[in-house]
Amino acid sequence: MSKIQMKTPLVEMDGDEMTRILWQQIKEELLEPYIDLKTEYYDLGLRHREETGDQVTVDAAEATKKYGVAVKCATITPNAQRVEEYNLSQMWKSPNGTIRAILDGTVFRAPIMVEGINPVVKNWAKPITIARHAFGDVYKATEMRLTGPGKAELVFTAADGTEQRQTIQDFKGRGVVQGQFNLDQSITSFAHSCFQYALDVKQDLWFSTKDTISKQYDHTFKDIFHDIFEAEYKEKFEQAGITYFYTLIDDAVARVIRSKGGFIWACKNYDGDVMSDMVSTAFGSLAMMTSVLVSPEGYYEYEAAHGTVTQHYYRHLRGEQVSTNPMATIFAWTGALAKRGELDNLPELTDFAHRLEKAAIDTIESGVMTGDLVGLWEGKAPAQKVTGLEFMRAIAAKL
Structure with a gap:
């Protein structure tokens, strides 16, 4: 079988621990047999970030500006224990935070829904997408x-x-x-990204802060969103049949729990960090959450919404079999490949990405899944627990 040819490389950002192992397996089992994979590779593993004084993270972000589309593996943000474990010269900042600040984008996170795994909130019938501001607040404090x-x-x-x-x-x-601080320019970019994304996917947009308490900081977010919507997007939203509204974050939480889903919930940086974990867990698993950073300039960076699965990695090093869910990392690759195909006018590349996503979902719906999903399974087929690699090979068979 001839492989699909790429025109422009993806920016590939490798990561840490168990997700680094899954990363290589995904390429070998699901991508390289079908695609002549072209990437510009950056090793964002913690040891290499230490060796380069974290310059590799900056270089990867700048490469994303050059090529337009990146795919990123989960990485370690070191705490004091990690500084000792990896013998680091300092407690390096979050690579995600560095990349988001350079690209000045908004992170959109949405759950991967499959039949047989029902949300904890029973009335959630459609995915809820969290739009997370990707600059400032506690991450730059x-x-x-x-x-x-x-x-x-x-x-x-x-x-x-x-x-x-x-x-x-x-x-x-x-x-x-x-x-803490933020910039009018970054908040403006956040607003534009949210309004444009809502129009792209034709979903209602909700935005929430705590402006009654934070009468300058949070109120500035509220005012900028309001002014931009009224000036540039109100008529477009009406024509698209979608709505935008603002509410306090505590009211938004109550509304979200009572809703049926199917909308975008825009949050400040920390709020989005917490709420995306809450939403993904309520839908099933942190490993079933897609994440894409979208900048107003049209740069895209796809990644898994979860961490490096440290405990599985330690067990793997002891020679134990681990059942680590690769779905979010697979969908990071498929999202990046689909966008690359769209931008380069390569429909066969985009089609392959969509087929791979369907094969992954079909594999779970057939009863084959990793351990994190077994306890959640309510499907007709009996659940069969497999390792991450066995799961990928089952996907390859479906594909």
Whole structure:
């Protein structure tokens, strides 16, 4: 069989631990037999990030700007324990955060739904897509641990030398303080990405913050979204038959739980991080969640929404058989390949990506699945637990 030829390479960002092993297996079992795979490879494994002073992460993001489409494996964001385990020179920042800041995009995360695995929230009949702002907030915050009494202040020195100053707290003892920021430009890009994506998929868009408490920070998000929608998107939404509305995040949570799904829920950075995990778990599994970073300039970066599956990796190193779900990582590859085919006018590449997704879903619906899904299974066929590699080979047989 002749392989599908690619015109433009994907930016390939390799990762860490168990997902790094799955990454190679997906290429060998499901992609390379059918595609003459062209990628520009960047090793974002933690050891190589240490060796390059994290320059490799910046280079991968810049390559995404050059080629337009990237696919990324899950990576470690080191904590103190990881610094010791990997003998790191410092606690390197999240590669995802670095890439998102450079691309200035919005992360859209949606569950992969299969018949036989029903959401915990029984009335959710359609996927809920989380649109997560990909810049600022706690991920770019400056923090200080305070060792005793004193006054913490928020100070802004303008370019002309004038100052704005507010007292944060008069500390009577030990404490902690954190300074967050965001940019009108980034919030504007976030709004445009959300409105454009809603029009592309023809789904209602919800946006939520806590502007009643955060009367400057969160209220700025609300105002920018409102002004852009009224000026540029209101008529387009009406023509498409979809709606946009804003509400407080606590009200949004209540509405989401009561809804039937089938909409986009836009959240600030941290809110989106937490809510996407909640939504994916309620739909079945963190390993059944797609994730794509979309920038207003038209750059796309596809990745799994979960981490590096550390405990499975340690068991794998001990020689044990592990049943790690590769679905989200497979869908990262298929999303990137489909977009590459769309941009390069290669319908056969896009068609292959869609067929691979269908084969993966059909494999689960036939009863063959990894261990994380067995306890959730309510399908007609008996559940057959397999390893991640066995699952991929079952998909290949379906394909």
